Amino acid sequence: MAASLTFDSVTKRYDTTEALAGIDLTIEAGSFVALVGASGSGKSTLLKTINRLVEPTTGRVLLDDEDVTTRDATAMRRQMGYVFQRIGLFPHMRVGENIAIGPRLVGDNLSRERIGELLELVDLDPAMASRLPEELSGGQQQRVGVARALAGDPDLLLMDEPFGALDPVTRDALGTRVRDLHDRLELTTLMVTHDMAEALILADRVLVMDAGKIVADETPQALASGGGGEVAQGLVAVPRHQAERLKELER
Numbered sequence: 001m002a003a004s005l006t007f008d009s010v011t012k013r014y015d016t017t018e019a020l021a022g023i024d025l026t027i028e029a030g031s032f033v034a035l036v037g038a039s040g041s042g043k044s045t046l047l048k049t050i051n052r053l054v055e056p057t058t059g060r061v062l063l064d065d066e067d068v069t070t071r072d073a074t075a076m077r078r079q080m081g082y083v084f085q086r087i088g089l090f091p092h093m094r095v096g097e098n099i100a101i102g103p104r105l106v107g108d109n110l111s112r113e114r115i116g117e118l119l120e121l122v123d124l125d126p127a128m129a130s131r132l133p134e135e136l137s138g139g140q141q142q143r144v145g146v147a148r149a150l151a152g153d154p155d156l157l158l159m160d161e162p163f164g165a166l167d168p169v170t171r172d173a174l175g176t177r178v179r180d181l182h183d184r185l186e187l188t189t190l191m192v193t194h195d196m197a198e199a200l201i202l203a204d205r206v207l208v209m210d211a212g213k214i215v216a217d218e219t220p221q222a223l224a225s226g227g228g229g230e231v232a233q234g235l236v237a238v239p240r241h242q243a244e245r246l247k248e249l250e251r
């Protein structure tokens with residue numbers, strides 16, 4: 001079952017930097033939310049307050065109405081899958097071991113069948129389980145990163161710029177796959193991305209961050225129709241301009 005999230009006046013300060021400047025937000029169970037914004041606007045910090053890699057300076061984060069700081073960390077992390085910014089596979093472990101690491105840390109051994117199933121979910125051959133990460137392409141490694149995030153049967157999928165290092169064709173294919181898995185596995189998904197086009201195409205709801213605040217909270221349709229204000233429209237202008245240029249070339 002999907003999980004819901006609530007941010008209640010969350011701030012995070014590092015010395016003089018206000019990484020999060022008061023976040024109030026509810027994310028409904030089952031939604032696919034994209035978090036976009038300029039570099040340094042606070043996207044990763046916000047994501048990390050959910051799995052407690054970052055503790056808020058003030059305020060609370062609730063997962064299914066329970067404060068994440070009062071929950072058992074192991075049980076809670078099982079409920080969440082996390083896809084890292086730079087893949088983050090362990091280089092000396094085989095693909096199968098990389099996928100099974102989360103459950104193993106809490107005493108569960110995944111069967112070879114289950115690892116094969118997870119590889120198939122992300123369109124990889126189960127035989128790849130015995131390879132080392134360096135024997136895979138970047139796109140295949142990132143697919144393994146997604147399979148690993150799904151290994152504990154999470155309710156919540158957190159992704160920090162998951163497709164950033166991939167070529168555009170692989171990026172598009174893996175993005176579509178993840179959206180499909182989100183729907184099939186009934187997840188709640190929160191994805192940080194720099195790419196507004198990706199956010200508009202994959203998400204149900206797009207949050208735009210600027211200087212630690214959420215400055216727009218819109219559907220892709222509303223953003224495409226000009227909503228969300230200046231910062232949001234500045235980001236939407238990029239794919240819009242590209243689409244217009246392509247149209248011109250068709251003539």
Ligand SMILES: Nc1ncnc2c1ncn2[C@@H]1O[C@H](COP(=O)(O)OP(=O)(O)OP(=O)(O)O)[C@@H](O)[C@H]1O
Binds near residue numbers: 038041043
């Ligand atoms: N551990 C830290 N110590 C000090 N400052 C930090 C730390 N982590 C983040 N910051 C600062 O907090 C602000 C927000 O950082 P954050 O990583 O959340 O931004 P972001 O929007 O995810 O950026 P990017 O898109 O470049 O990944 C930045 O000014 C950053 O320098």
